[in-house]
Amino acid sequence: MSAQHINDETFQRLQQRAALAGCSVNELLLHFLDDTPSPAKPSDIPYQLLVEHTTDAISLFDLDLRYLYANPIIGELTGIDPTMMIGKTDHELGMPEDKVNFWKSEWQTVIQTCQEKIIIFDFTTPQGVRFYESRLTPILGDDGAVQFLAAITRDITERKRTEDMLRDITNRLPGMILSYRLMPDGQDEVTFVSEGINAIYEISVEEAYADIGKVWMKVYPDDLEKFGESIRESAKNLTLWGYQWRIRMNDGSTKWVEGRGIPRRLEDGSTLWNTLLLDITDRKTLVQQQEELIDQLQLAIGTGQLGIWSLDLKSGRVDWNAQIHEIYGIAPEDHTHTIDTFIARVHPEDLASAQMRMEEASTAGRVFGVNFRIIRPNGEVRYLSASASAQFDDTGHLTKLMGIDIDVTDIRQGELKLQQTNEMMQSIIEHIPVLIALFDENGRFRFVNRHWLDQLGWTVDEIEREADPLTLFYPDPDYRQQVLDYMLSAKPGWRDFQTYAKDGQILEMTWANVRLSDGKSIGIGQNITERKQAEQVGLEKERLLASLEIEKEHSATVHHIVAKIAHDLKTPLSVIELSREILITYFDRIDETQRRERLETIGKQIQYMSDLLNDLALIKGNVLEARSLQLAPTNLTVMCQITLQALQESIGVRHKLTFINDQMMDLILVDDVLINRILLNLLSNAIKYSQADTEITVSLRFTKAWILLQVSDQGMGIAPEHLLHIFDLFYRINTVKEIEGTGLGLSIVKDCVERHNGRISVESTLGYGTTFKIELPLIVAAVQAVVG
Ligand code: ADP
Numbered sequence: 001m002s003a004q005h006i007n008d009e010t011f012q013r014l015q016q017r018a019a020l021a022g023c024s025v026n027e028l029l030l031h032f033l034d035d036t037p038s039p040a041k042p043s044d045i046p047y048q049l050l051v052e053h054t055t056d057a058i059s060l061f062d063l064d065l066r067y068l069y070a071n072p073i074i075g076e077l078t079g080i081d082p083t084m085m086i087g088k089t090d091h092e093l094g095m096p097e098d099k100v101n102f103w104k105s106e107w108q109t110v111i112q113t114c115q116e117k118i119i120i121f122d123f124t125t126p127q128g129v130r131f132y133e134s135r136l137t138p139i140l141g142d143d144g145a146v147q148f149l150a151a152i153t154r155d156i157t158e159r160k161r162t163e164d165m166l167r168d169i170t171n172r173l174p175g176m177i178l179s180y181r182l183m184p185d186g187q188d189e190v191t192f193v194s195e196g197i198n199a200i201y202e203i204s205v206e207e208a209y210a211d212i213g214k215v216w217m218k219v220y221p222d223d224l225e226k227f228g229e230s231i232r233e234s235a236k237n238l239t240l241w242g243y244q245w246r247i248r249m250n251d252g253s254t255k256w257v258e259g260r261g262i263p264r265r266l267e268d269g270s271t272l273w274n275t276l277l278l279d280i281t282d283r284k285t286l287v288q289q290q291e292e293l294i295d296q297l298q299l300a301i302g303t304g305q306l307g308i309w310s311l312d313l314k315s316g317r318v319d320w321n322a323q324i325h326e327i328y329g330i331a332p333e334d335h336t337h338t339i340d341t342f343i344a345r346v347h348p349e350d351l352a353s354a355q356m357r358m359e360e361a362s363t364a365g366r367v368f369g370v371n372f373r374i375i376r377p378n379g380e381v382r383y384l385s386a387s388a389s390a391q392f393d394d395t396g397h398l399t400k401l402m403g404i405d406i407d408v409t410d411i412r413q414g415e416l417k418l419q420q421t422n423e424m425m426q427s428i429i430e431h432i433p434v435l436i437a438l439f440d441e442n443g444r445f446r447f448v449n450r451h452w453l454d455q456l457g458w459t460v461d462e463i464e465r466e467a468d469p470l471t472l473f474y475p476d477p478d479y480r481q482q483v484l485d486y487m488l489s490a491k492p493g494w495r496d497f498q499t500y501a502k503d504g505q506i507l508e509m510t511w512a513n514v515r516l517s518d519g520k521s522i523g524i525g526q527n528i529t530e531r532k533q534a535e536q537v538g539l540e541k542e543r544l545l546a547s548l549e550i551e552k553e554h555s556a557t558v559h560h561i562v563a564k565i566a567h568d569l570k571t572p573l574s575v576i577e578l579s580r581e582i583l584i585t586y587f588d589r590i591d592e593t594q595r596r597e598r599l600e601t602i603g604k605q606i607q608y609m610s611d612l613l614n615d616l617a618l619i620k621g622n623v624l625e626a627r628s629l630q631l632a633p634t635n636l637t638v639m640c641q642i643t644l645q646a647l648q649e650s651i652g653v654r655h656k657l658t659f660i661n662d663q664m665m666d667l668i669l670v671d672d673v674l675i676n677r678i679l680l681n682l683l684s685n686a687i688k689y690s691q692a693d694t695e696i697t698v699s700l701r702f703t704k705a706w707i708l709l710q711v712s713d714q715g716m717g718i719a720p721e722h723l724l725h726i727f728d729l730f731y732r733i734n735t736v737k738e739i740e741g742t743g744l745g746l747s748i749v750k751d752c753v754e755r756h757n758g759r760i761s762v763e764s765t766l767g768y769g770t771t772f773k774i775e776l777p778l779i780v781a782a783v784q785a786v787v788g
Pocket of ligand 1 (some may be wrong): 715
């Protein structure tokens with residue numbers, strides 16, 4: 001069937017429908033379908049020609065979707081001769097299945113609704129895939145039912161590509177594109193929106209199209225009214241629209257959005273804006289921060305702390321704010337507004353470096369912490385801390401330098417004072433004869449002063465190398481723990497600890513702790529070894545003095561008794577002598593009774609003398625032998641000193657008593673009472689048997705095993721024949737009869753020496769002097785630990 005076979009009736013109906021629909025192409029088509037010229041249309045229009053030569057594809061179908069007509073373009077698109085298509089369906093023509101089904105279903109809608117429909121589809125032509133837009137038109141019969149179907153199909157490939165590209169571009173643009181239409185009655189709608197709406201509004205494109213209310217909902221309630229006003233204003237006067245508003249994000253945060261658009265009035269009185277919306281949150285925060293910064297800066301400037309200057313490099317003009325005038329002590333009217341005013345005030349020593357830093361600002365753009373001094377016109381020196389920044393023009397040329405000067409004199413002076421105090425403290429700490437150690441909360445040493453190092457002998461390296469330096473000073477673990485506990489307790493007061501020096505010497509130390517606010521502690525120590533020794537010596541002295549006193553009394557008593565007995569012996573002896581004289585001289589002149597009386601007198605006196613001698617033996621026994629040897633730790637040096645001193649005091653300047661003792665010896669075990677007895681007897685002899693003003697020397701030495709004690713005088717000496725006897729009890733050399741004595745002293749000395757398992761010897765030169773030498777075995781007393 002060809003188009004020419006469509007009868008007039010059909011044509012007329014088509015023509016009527018076309019006229020009703022007002023569609024020119026349909027008219028053309030209908031006209032073309034009928035050979036008879038339409039009375040309603042100019043007969044000279046070559047419709048067929050137009051249809052045959054139009055660029056649109058035109059086809060006509062019956063209700064079974066069989067081709068009634070297809071123009072040459074259809075042939076080009078499908079590659080099928082249009083005349084061959086007549087009476088056939090797309091399916092029969094071998095069109096792709098999916099397209100056939102698609103068209104079929106679209107046509108059905110048209111048939112059912114009797115409404116025109118525009119469809120868009122792609123189609124693979126001999127020239128490749130192209131996009132088409134088809135207008136599907138129902139052509140109705142007189143009964144109002146659909147009689148034919150007409151399709152006018154246009155190649156929209158280029159348009160579609162442009163559209164796609166545009167869409168792509170809009171979607172890639174920062175922010176979002178929104179076409180917004182406001183109707184005169186206040187209704188509004190989104191006519192276009194790019195995908196940027198996802199990011200900005202957290203709304204999908206579809207949601208926005210479907211319900212503009214969703215877009216409005218996102219706007220901050222506070223901003224809504226003014227936002228609406230800005231739109232109405234733009235609509236009213238068709239002025240450029242621009243506004244910034246906040247929207248609420250799903251996570252509760254706030255976003256700042258800026259919109260701009262040009263309004264256009266449409267025919268129906270509505271207004272359309274094509275707008276660009278941008279997320280300006282970052283910019284806004286930055287601005288806010290800047291504003292805050294400016295506020296702070298203003299505040300700082302306002303409180304008079306900041307001096308601000310600027311140097312315009314083109315004109316060379318310098319401007320200062322009020323504060324900087326104050327800092328420099330220069331009145332505004334005295335400012336030359338050149339850099340010279342500044343240069344004239346900078347301290348000569350700081351000028352070069354200050355200028356160098358300015359240069360730095362010119363190149364680096366910015367400098368901070370430039371410190372220099374200025375001298376005010378009144379001579380006062382101020383310390384300034386400055387910073388500067390440079391401004392450059394578009395071509396990168398330096399145009400302006402700006403800077404801030406802060407007067408830091410007070411701070412600087414405070415620093416200086418602090419520094420001085422620190423230096424002073426440091427020098428005190430370094431030179432004070434006190435041990436100072438800083439240690440942390442774990443007992444680790446952080447610092448020790450010079451005296452600490454001097455006294456204990458360890459180097460800083462050695463302490464630092466040691467995991468637990470306390471082991472060096474306190475080898476005993478229990479004792480060390482006591483020390484550590486004390487260190488960390490930071491109790492007030494002093495406590496004594498025996499501390500090991502590097503050379504092995506045990507130092508008597510007293511320590512105090514001070515807890516610092518940061519948890520560290522300072523240990524302050526004093527070496528009290530000497531004090532302790534002095535204390536010990538003092539105690540020893542007291543003890544020895546007491547024993548000396550007792551011994552002196554004891555010895556005096558002994559000598560007194562012995563002297564008394566000796567004296568008492570003289571009377572009976574003289575009575576005996578007298579009786580003997582009488583008996584011899586008058587033996588014959590006296591009678592028997594008288595002779596007997598004399599003999600009895602002699603007998604009585606002998607008995608009396610015997611009694612006296614018995615008493616003497618008793619005294620010797622009691623005094624000399626009754627006391628057992630009592631060894632006690634004694635400082636022999638101190639003891640000799642005390643005894644000599646006591647004697648010197650009692651004898652005055654008659655003799656010079658000298659003590660020689662080169663070696664110090666700690667405590668040794670002796671019976672100090674007996675030693676005192678030895679010293680007293682030997683010294684009193686030396687005094688008795690030598691001239692006044694001569695020297696008496698006591699020397700004390702120690703060998704590994706012996707104590708050597710010597711007493712020498714420059715007196716009369718002892719003849720060799722007496723030397724063997726002088727230690728005998730009551731032995732006195734007859735040349736000394738006029739010198740008081742009992743002959744008891746040396747025997748007591750010998751006895752005391754022997755009790756110590758010692759030896760005594762004497763060397764003497766008659767007329768030159770005598771030396772008694774005593775050797776006693778040396779027993780060192782064990783050191784007593786003194787723990788504070
Ligand atoms: P006393 O001194 O009481 O006579 P001693 O036993 O102390 O008794 O001394 C015995 C004697 O030894 C003395 O009488 C004296 O002659 C002699 N003698 C002792 N010491 C000295 C001395 N330092 N120089 C000279 N003679 C001494």
